[in-house]
Amino acid sequence: MSSDFANLPLRDDLRGETPYGAPQLDIPVCLNVNENPYAPPKSVADAIAKRAGAAALKLNRYPDREHVALRDALAGYINAETDAGIKREQVWAANGSNEIMLQLFQAFGGPGKTALGFSPTYSMYPEYARDTFTKWKTVSRREDFTIDTDSAVEEIRRIGPSVVMIANPNNPTGTYIENDDLRVLLDVCKEVRVKNAPESARPVVVVDEAYAEFRTPGLESAISLIGEYPNLAVSRTMSKAFAFAGTRLGYLIGNENVVNALRIVRLPYHLSALTQAASLAALEHSGELLAQVSHLRETRDKTEKWFKTLQYCGRPIKNAESESNFIMFGVFTDRDFIFDELKKRGVLIRAVGPEGYLRVCMGTDEEMRIFREKFAEVLQLANERDGK
Numbered sequence: 460m461s462s463d464f465a466n467l468p469l470r471d472d473l474r475g476e477t478p479y480g481a482p483q484l485d486i487p488v489c490l491n492v493n494e495n496p497y498a499p500p501k502s503v504a505d506a507i508a509k510r511a512g513a514a515a516l517k518l519n520r521y522p523d524r525e526h527v528a529l530r531d532a533l534a535g536y537i538n539a540e541t542d543a544g545i546k547r548e549q550v551w552a553a554n555g556s557n558e559i560m561l562q563l564f565q566a567f568g569g570p571g572k573t574a575l576g577f578s579p580t581y582s583m584y585p586e587y588a589r590d591t592f593t594k595w596k597t598v599s600r601r602e603d604f605t606i607d608t609d610s611a612v613e614e615i616r617r618i619g620p621s622v623v624m625i626a627n628p629n630n631p632t633g634t635y636i637e638n639d640d641l642r643v644l645l646d647v648c649k650e651v652r653v654k655n656a657p658e659s660a661r662p663v664v665v666v667d668e669a670y671a672e673f674r675t676p677g678l679e680s681a682i683s684l685i686g687e688y689p690n691l692a693v694s695r696t697m698s699k700a701f702a703f704a705g706t707r708l709g710y711l712i713g714n715e716n717v718v719n720a721l722r723i724v725r726l727p728y729h730l731s732a733l734t735q736a737a738s739l740a741a742l743e744h745s746g747e748l749l750a751q752v753s754h755l756r757e758t759r760d761k762t763e764k765w766f767k768t769l770q771y772c773g774r775p776i777k778n779a780e781s782e783s784n785f786i787m788f789g790v791f792t793d794r795d796f797i798f799d800e801l802k803k804r805g806v807l808i809r810a811v812g813p814e815g816y817l818r819v820c821m822g823t824d825e826e827m828r829i830f831r832e833k834f835a836e837v838l839q840l841a842n843e844r845d846g847k
């Protein structure tokens with residue numbers, strides 16, 4: 460896509476930038492954007508249609524700006540999982556967790572402020588920073604993609620960030636960070652002064668739990684730490700495990716003061732009545748929508764094992780340990796070759812992450828069968844090409 464902005468007063472820092480996003484192509488097997496491959500059952504689709512139909516009769520009016528019923532339902536969903544006793548005042552929803560996180564940057568970032576992340580990580584974080592004139596800095600993860608808490612603490616002390624972004628499980632690596640390690644970062648953030656902010660201000664720590672439902676049962680969520688850490692904000696979404704990406708519903712769980720700050724920057728009536736209605740219906744049927752999650756987890760574990768049986772240029776294929784519904788694997792001399800050859804065979808994955816790595820998300824059993832078959836073919840080609 461080439462655009463000519465010569466006659467437009469486009470911001471200097473946006474010149475040369477391109478829109479973010481994985482290609483949306485009409486390809487038989489799409490394993491590139493980490494969706495749940497199982498569509499909602501007809502019974503749930505009917506329930507959504509019924510709620511949306513009732514809302515349609517009132518579309519001459521603006522929606523509930525405070526989306527109270529939806530926040531109550533989201534609190535109910537979270538409390539069934541964590542017994543954190545989350546109240547409506549601690550919940551805030553928006554059009555995808557991308558909007559939640561942009562609102563966090565709008566409220567807590569800005570000129571003179573710095574946001575800190577742990578690379579490789581979600582490629583939208585630097586874009587929220589760019590769009591809000593916030594400086595973006597990263598600390599590199601260890602070789603196994605876990606967070607080195609010592610260097611993280613050092614960097615937080617040195618920078619005085621206003622926002623710390625931690626994706627858990629991380630995208631694109633799938634890496635999980637334990638609450639004990641999170642506490643180390645949360646504790647230092649309780650002490651550190653934020654640069655260019657009032658003396659009493661402390662960093663906001665955002666834990667992005669977009670893939671939380673896919674983690675192995677027993678692994679904790681940061682939501683259980685909210686009572687202890689007032690500046691902790693946990694971002695969740697219905698786009699991934701919930702099989703609801705088309706609706707665009709993300710939400711935040713945090714302290715009431717954090718929610719009140721987002722209220723200042725949100726657009727008027729940002730969450731449409733149809734979004735609220737559909738999401739309420741989905742939450743009433745969460746069991747059915749989440750029914751395939753444990754199966755997808757098993758698919759992930761099996762696929763990780765399968766990768767370990769494969770060889771590239773005489774070495775086993777490496778994959779990052781994933782607690783999510785995708786696996787990052789490599790390391791290939793020319794990842795684009797593998798990506799393109801798979802695409803030619805009707806399988807779309809993602810060339811993302813450190814050089815040489817690819818990412819595949821878990822599809823249906825049939826999609827995974829096709830992926831394995833085509834990948835084995837392509838791997839043979841790559842071995843002939845790159846191996847000596």
Ligand SMILES: *Cc1c(COP(=O)(O)O)cnc(C)c1O
Pocket residue numbers: 493554555556557558581626629630667669695696697698699704707708709
């Ligand atoms: C997919 C994803 C999201 C979800 O975005 P939505 O706007 O809720 O669809 C958030 N964070 C990460 C790390 C993701 O991979």
